[in-house]
Amino acid sequence: MTDMAKTIIEDLPTALYRWYPFRAGARLLYLGCDSAITRMLRGWKNLDVTVETIADNVSLTDMDAEKYSYIVMEASVLEKSKNPTELLCGAKSLLADDGVLLFSMHNRLGIRYFSGDIDPYTQKSLDGVEDYWRVNPEMQVGLTGRCYDAHTVEMALKEAGLQKANRFSVYPGLENPAMLYEENYLPKEKVSSRIFSQYQHPQNVYLEEQFLYDSLVENGLFHQMANAYLYECTKGQASDVLQVTNSLDRGPENSLITVIHADKTVSKEPAYEAGANRIQQLAKNMEYLKKRGIPTIDGHMVDGRYVMPYIDAPTGEQYLKELLVSDVDAYLKELDRFRECISKSAESHDGVLERAFIDMVPLNTFYLDGQYVFFDQEMCMEDLPVDYIMHRVIQIAHNSRPEHESIIRKAELFRRYGMPDGETGDEDERNRYFKLDEEIMGDLRNEKVLGEYYKSVRRDWNVVQRNRDRMSHLAADYKENLEKALAEAKSKKLILFGSGKFARTFLTRYGATIPVHMVLDNNESRWNQLLYPEGYEDGESEFASDAHKQEKGVKIVSPAYLQKLTPGEYDIVICIKNYEAVARQLDDLGIYEYSVYNPDVPYRFEVIDGDAPCKQDTGKPYHIGYTAGAFDLFHIGHVNLLRRAKEKCDYLIVGVMTDEAITDYKKKAPFVPFKERVAMLEACKYVDKVVEIPYRRGNTDEAWSLYHFDVQFCGTDYVGVDFRMQEKEFLEKHGATLEMFPYTESTSSSKLQELIKRNLL
Template identity: 40%
Template sequence: MDSGNKTEQQIRKMATGLLAWYDFSPNSRALFIGDAGHALLDMLKERQLEIVQCCLEDLDNAAWRDSNRGSFDYIISIKELEKTSCPVEVLKTLFCVLNDKGKILLGMNNRLGIRYFCGDRDCYTGRNFDGVEDYRGKVEEQFIGRMYSHQEMVSMLKEAGFTKNQFFSVWPDLSIPSHLFEEHIIPREDMSTRLFPFYYYPETVFLEENGLYSSMVDNGLWFSMANGYLIECVKHGVLSDVNSVTCSLDRDDVDAFMTIIHANDRVEKRAAYPVGQQRLEKLREHSEVLTAHGVSNIMGEVKGNSYWMPFVDAPLGQVYLRQLLASDVDGFLQAMDKFRAIILQSSEHVSEDSGDGRGVVLKRGYYDMIPLNSFYIDGTFKFFDQEFCIENYPANVIIMRMIVSFYTGNIELERLYPSEKLMARYNLLKYRNEWQKKAKDFLDNLLNRDVLQEFYSKHRRNAELVSSNRHRMNYSADKYQKLFVDVFHNADSRKLLLFGSGKFAEKFMAYYGVDYPVYKIIDNNDRRWGEKINDVEIVSPEILKELGQGEYKVIICIKNYAPVMKQLEEMGVTEYSIYEANRMYPHRTKPVIQSVTDTKVKPKKYHVGYIAGVFDLFHYGHLNLLRKAKEQCDYLIVGVVSDRQVREGKKVEPFVPFEERLEIVRSCRYVDEAHVIPIENPGTEMAWKLYHFDVQFSGSDYEHDPVWLRKKEWLEERGSTMVFFPYTQSTSSTKLKKLITERLI
């Protein structure tokens, strides 16, 4: 199966989470209103329901309505009622064709959903805030659909005859639901680390939605500002006893589960697919083994395709530890020490801690032994959901997860006690990257992040865009352009000074120092004066008084730039801009000048070309690739993969260090520029933002790869393209490395 098909199938599976947990009675008759290709239809058929599929227009047929009066046990409609201008009439029809004990399940977007207050556009009108303003007559322009608030939905249902119903808030979206909460249930955990917001138009988002969740819960807004609702309606039947549902259908079938908390204080962990049954058995087995090792955990039992546990009314370990850190740092450190000790106690040791930073290797490493998967009861941590056990696993990976998962999404915790100090306390810093990478690799594989990466990039917010959108709201269009967009205006003709000597300045110099050499670095901290970064001296702001107006350009390289802006303006400095570290600016491309009198020179197909590679053990194949690329473009830019990216991506150590590989490539006659590929954003999209090239060249082995074809499509939408070259078959770095390894040369 190619990656494109796998991505589509995974998205369809995620969509079924809206109802996959619902207990449908087999051999019942169900009416499905919507597209015949909807993912839910396949799921409903697997539940042995007799399905009748129709569209909204079919419901207007009086003969059909009369012939089906009272004949359906279930009616399912997801995001369809919003597409009609007379939803109450449709609901009356549904009331008519539903039998007395039947149930209607409606999925509807909420016009007051938090996503729209964060800047997402209306999914029907494509404009910001239309639903928030209750459309104000805009829908009538050309009716495609409209959303309703919770109270409006209640009123419509009541008018149609449905007086017995219950609402579930759906997060983050009806199309990929991961969490559902019954109307009166609020989360007991920090949802900022659990939920990933989903947007129709992420390019207009200007607020970080996750950061608002705690305030929404505390102020009683969690339900009323949900992005969507699942509504269960009955005439005289019984409503579901479910309080909340957590879906993990982004995983492969064997690991896909739904955790259902019932009103009778029972917790059900249900396998989404039959193959997941083995995981439930493992969960039971892990609980027994952990108990035998003296680790307290919530015991359960397997019944059918579910694992049942008692509901625990106690604070999560995560919540307890965060509250403790806010009030008692020493007590917090002791509690974290205790948590770490439990991890080390959870299994026999394959090898002990020798003090070199490698730590203990556990015979069985329980990957999810983190505060988020524990309760704090009677002075101890009690664990649940220990699904995953990895043989011969470094305990430090789990301890690193304990720390990272605790701090994620809460900057205030870093202020109270920095996570790095905790890592140092447990001797994790020496191999920190290795531990974090192991943890990330496991999660990436479990959550199919590679498969879903492109889908998520289209629907999740982009930090760079959020920051830019926020800035645009604070300044006039002209000032925003000067401050944040045209940062290099006059930087090539004047002395360039950076204000700030931290990570932002270092990143600026690494990415743009070649194009725009830095004259001096300014810092208010007098203890840093006289130090150097990349041979550039750090000096006092007083240097600006020594330079004349029009002689210099200042670029602020500090996250909290507002005080520096004020300081510069008080000094009379007007020629300054602000560098945003999460934004990539185009590099300055040197122009290619051709003699207009030389009529024999044939114009090349492209002006600026780009090619990326490792270029380890530079050989004739590399040279041939660069030569072919240069033959098609006036100016060739080469991105060279860093040593770290080689290690993490290819799982090997490069033979030639990065600095030497970069210099070799730069020295090639066909190359006009060569730069390191940013490890944070190594892909085509970021390269284009940096260089605005007309064409990217790549090897022909990717020519039919769906992922690379989507990259090509993305480039072509922006006026660029991608060209695939065949590799030189006689020579390759892989062959050379094999010869060296086998000592044949």
């Protein structure tokens, strides 16, 4: 992880207080550990900051009776306290008469915990939700703390004589408090478009929390199920804030803080001094758009902040989504009108805007008096196509929810405006604007810089689905059915349903050994085309010959093709991420024997296991062994490797690289074609099974997921190479291992090739 990433991540929790209107020069007591928050407070508004770490056996009443204008208490202090009421009483005793106590807490009833995330203290799911009643007394003794709910804490505040002024709901959590909402205020926008859920342990998550937010708002549960809270307690003047939006993940130069105030104003200010230019640019951009005749929210600069009036109106996103459901024709006309606004926003040549405002999307508009009124247009880039901005509009207005896709498909909207539809044509062309948006927004949000961090804290769709399947016992059933289909592939027709990424992965892994009879797809535009394994589609590789491509391709047909077949003569494998609709479709056809393919699951390859003898006491250390290579110009070094490998295992599988894989990897074509290399190996008495190594998926983890071998053998010419050590770690993690044999120095394929080229052999 880069230093920049570490700095940004360390600073994310400071968003909890960066917006707060601390009085300059005031005395502040921070209860907790020295951290990025304390460093931020020390360098801000000349605050006089004292940091105290409170041990379990130390009471605040034991401290010197100095009075503070502010006391800030981190969540762990409250949650690790043996007596929260006593702790709060002590804090009150140190406050000035008009002082403010600010403290945070995890909400044990937060939606993240209902979604499966682990409790921060027990490290298990649902313990806090159940108020720890399953945690036995012995475990409770060892716990360092616990989470509370709002009712419990507010009862403690009342007993301590502290007056709650505000309670702010914090999303997605204290680790990254990107959004804060005052408890009596509900967001006016679609929250699922603004908040990216985060977790302590995303591997446990089984609910799509992000897509529950809007329902929580609509059903009065948004504040009750907030993941965390920030309390403000004072007898004096409290803050007038209703909502805070932070973007600290964008780094010091691009991070802004947006605050909605109770006096019906909205202010934007830089989170860091380095971001002053960004707020100035926002003011200039809004003025520029206004002069271009684009309706905008009026704003002005005040003491380094950009201040606007609060608008109580639906966002353009809300308006368009409601219109789509009620009147498709009107929806299309509104999209046309939105495109006109984009085209009008700057001078353009051949559809390319000289100045492109990438946030000219429905999310950043209000629908007011029959027109789209724009706000928050701080991002401006030169020379971008109108189509790219419109592509973003469609992505946001029509976000591929099933109910929207059933009315009109997003691909149709792209085609309506002459844009690549993401389905047809060359891969680079059909995904052009998706990739451009990924690049632009990824840079803005620092997704490349923070990629490793996001991977560790955000949910993975496949993991969520796998957890859901486990809960409903479907995963085991589907896995058993798929392994059965693989085992029956010699006697039954294997048919894939779906022609997307999952199907290509299946074809890549299994297609060389198991014949795939046909591919079904509901998309008529795909019928009569060929589905190829990875690396064989046009434009993917310059090394695959046309003849080999044709050999690898499998025809895509309508599901009606099943009517030509007799039940029992085929097995169907659904290769679609969102497979439920296809499963229902097959059920409606009276087809119940099918399986669902998940690329993340290592299915047992019965075709191989069925050939292998049962484990017997042969005296050999391993049952199934595996080795792999090019085996070009078969020589004594290869024989030595295979002989030594067979001496150590009952059954030896040999993986062979394809011609295109060798050409791609070694940058030179093999002397001996693939089929001839396979034939030579099959004739070797030490080899039990020869298999094709899938092009683009030739690593050890892929091989093990197919064959579940006990050991992989390789030559010592790979010793010291980092990836071999990584492969060894992977195998040992899965109950296998890696063994290396001495490399035959006298002969190698490279030496033989060189001799042939020099006409010396």
